[in-house]
Amino acid sequence: MAMIAVTPEIAIDEREIRFEFIRATGPGGQKVNKSSSAVQLRFDVLGSPSLPDEVRSRLIILSGRRLSEEGVLVIEAKRFRSQDRNRQDAMERLCALIRQAARRPRRRRSTRPSSAARERRLQEKKRRAALKRQRGRPDIRDDS
Secondary structure, X not given: OOEEEOOXXXXXXXXXXXXXXXXXXXXXXXHHHOXXXXXXXXXXXXXXXXXXXXXXXXXXXXXXXXXXXXXXXXXXXXXXXXXXXXXXXXXXXXXXXXXXXXXXXXOOOOOOOOHHHHHHHHHHHHHHHHHHHHOOOOOOOOOO
8 A cells, every 4th residue: 555645634545545547639750549648547535535524624735626527626637648658747736736735724814904005095096086186178257
């Protein structure tokens, strides 16, 4: 049973990952219609015992449209002509996605603008208003 270390706390069992090889579009020349060099990596996010719950929920959000209705993450790799390089690329992308989900997002601290910033904003509003007032029709009064 080989484990893939993603972070110091998270390791995924290789048996949780399935690879499917499909024909790639793009470069390849005469060999393009014969070899299946593109890789589809499938990882069951919902059914994986390797992921902590908070990482799983963040991974579901990060996965977006790559996540199927059954909760299976599908990563397609077809950047390279070689099946092995595409397989490696798909694994790296999966690990990067899990690492990103493992990082706990910072809590947002609500802040208020300083009085100087408020004053600058009001001054800028007054300046813009004056500039726009100047764009109007000139005030023509005949004093005759």
